[in-house]
Amino acid sequence: MSGPITIRNLTAQPLTIKVVERYEAPNPKDLPEGEQRRGSLTSFTKSFANMTTNLVSNVTGGDSQAPTKAQLSEKAQSFARQDVDVRMEPFTTHKTDIQTTERKPDEILRLTVHGDGPGKWRIDTPTPSAGSHKLTPLVPDPAHEYTGVYNASNSFLAIVESTDQHNWMKEFGDDTPLSALSIPGTHNSPTYHKALPSVRCQAVSPLEQLKNGVRFFDIRVQPGNPQDPKDDSLNLVHGVFPISLTGSKKFRGLLDEILDFLKENPSETLIMSLKREGPGDATDQQLSLILKDLYTDDAKWYTEPRVPKLGEVRGRIVLLRRFALADRLKQEWGGRGWCLNAENWAYNTPDCTYGDVRVQDFCEVLETENIDKKIQLCCDHFERAGQVVCPIPGVTTDSVNPVPTGPLYINFLSASNFWKVGCWPDKIAAKLNPAVAAFLCEKHDVGDKGVDAPGEMVEGDGGVGIVVTDWVGKDGDWDLIKTIVAMNSRLLLRQRGRGWR
Template sequence: MTVNPNRRDILRLGGAVGGGALTAALGLTIAATPAAAASWNSGTWMAGLPDSLSLTQLTIPGTHDSCCVDPTNGTEWAHTQNWGITQQLQRGIRFLDIRLQRFPLNDRETKNWLGVFHDRFPQGSTLRTVLDECRAFFKQSPREALVMRIKNENAGSNPINGVEFLRRMQYHLDGFGYRNLFWTAPRWPRLGEARGKIVLLADFDTSSDSSWDVMHWGNSDLMNIQDHYQDVGTDGKAQAVVNQFDQAWWNQNSPKIYINFTSYAGGKWPKLNADSIMPPVLDYLYARRNEAVHFGIVPMDFPDFHTNVLDLLVAKNFIGR
């Protein structure tokens, strides 16, 4: 069945977020990915896009709590991913959510380290491990770009203050030699400027060093963020995701990136919440699969369980090009 709903119908039906509601209403099936998908490889999907594109003109799939791959590191409540960083990048993820603090043992070896944490739970990884995986990916795929939120998790019995966190970040850039891996200007770059780089979104205090003129997480001049992660229920969360997609849809020329977390931590384990939230997200994206629009950054839990959503997000960057 071929259906060509008008714009008003699509936006109206997009708000009906019961699982399968939109595909049922339009008589669509969701077995196939868009025809445009044939033109890209998920490991190198940015390579063929014009250098002149701003990152604000893209749809960028991402992960939430990107390194939380093992439920033994804090139980299933802290388990948000099955793919590790390298596999995420190979499968098309281009936004990483990295949350850090110091290790309990602040000995000579670890005094400059930052470990990956989910709340108070260490995740068996470090910032250096993450950056080494990103660097290795760029060596294989030099025309890709990443956006990375780096957050001072500041949780548990061993928090790290802003001055010390910034010192350790500075040591990673200069002492460990990662400075050339980052884009640290206070604006969104064009894709040509960002290739082979990690575009830094600093979710930590930089006020102790005036040289850190970077993009800060939550800056309302640069980003519009939806991150309802509890207290709204999975139906409410799905509606929030759809509403944020609509906001991005209506503001295609905005200088901001719309950031739209599909992850939810309330009530049930993250992987079970994703099973409730992602079907209406799929409905919304599938209905718009042929529209030449961009939706910004979309961080997810368990994209391996929802590869159809991941494919639709990447494919948006090729519609009309």
């Protein structure tokens, strides 16, 4: 018999385990032909298989091989059934006394979970398919949808709320500062084309990223003709290289896709980080004037040098500048400048506050052994972001004691070494993304409490800030992006007036 199951409720609703059932493992022959064994696991399964007590030292990134579990049929008969009453408040972790197995190591444990209302769901562990798995609703039209992520290595189940990834921001109040939200982002967002391996950072197009919840784009451009003030051509680049081997790609085309998406999804916003890179003699100042005079307008862009509230920027692009301003633009907004300021944070930094941002951007992973250090720095920055408290009018802030709306916490999961194959963006992401996903589900915002003191959490809203990723969406795997969005649940709970404190 194995040990008891530990469950973490990462949703904004109380959940109660009401029924525990046990089943013999289905015969593998019951699987459809061709699916009796999967060649590889998705990032969540890899992450949990690699994760033990010491997260960082045990992340190896190896390609685990494991059979896919046969799913129980609707007519399956349990050999044991027990009524229980294990209540799990939002954002609490419970080390239960429910043993994962009783007779054989491959049996199936089924949990039936009730909400405070009419909602009822079930989940089988181990889950029948690799990666995250949706809980099965047992009542028609449930008010919530939940997803479970199971780590068989330490019998840990995390339950998160499923969201509409294409318009997840609609759930949050207009008074929500962007700095309070957990926002998935991508690094060098348009670099999904055929390119040099160290140049390509993304598996899918920016439009697919938007549809699946990404709300921060990191974009690098080089003016095509900076001497002509009427020439709006901006080439998309990564360092000194174009982002595609098949011809230059233009910023204007990418921008049109973004604006079309925001028009169709007016509840959403996109934070766009823009930086000048690439060959040529253009200056930051020239780039700033091209953007100001030929691209931005108040209806589609937010350019005030102040962290905005969500209601101010729905349907618009928030411009975060990583470039210096021309003198004329320094006089914008009553002399406060133009756009959110991220002009010059420290290079290769584990933690730097500059302008409107606080950033982790340790990027020089020169050897594969340094990936572990990068993972730890990412997790450290998650914990800093988790301490942020969203100002809610009448609850946490007033005119006398305002809570600041910034800075934006930005956490780059990206890193690379051009000269080492094992440190190209896709290789690092294959190790780092699953480790981060596992940390967020199991470790983030627990501190010294959690299992040892259920219901007693560290201070803050438990968010993670802006998380800038590489190679998400590969083979349809969006688990990391979904998990980042799920980290907004405690903030959502407070905004719904149910109060955490």
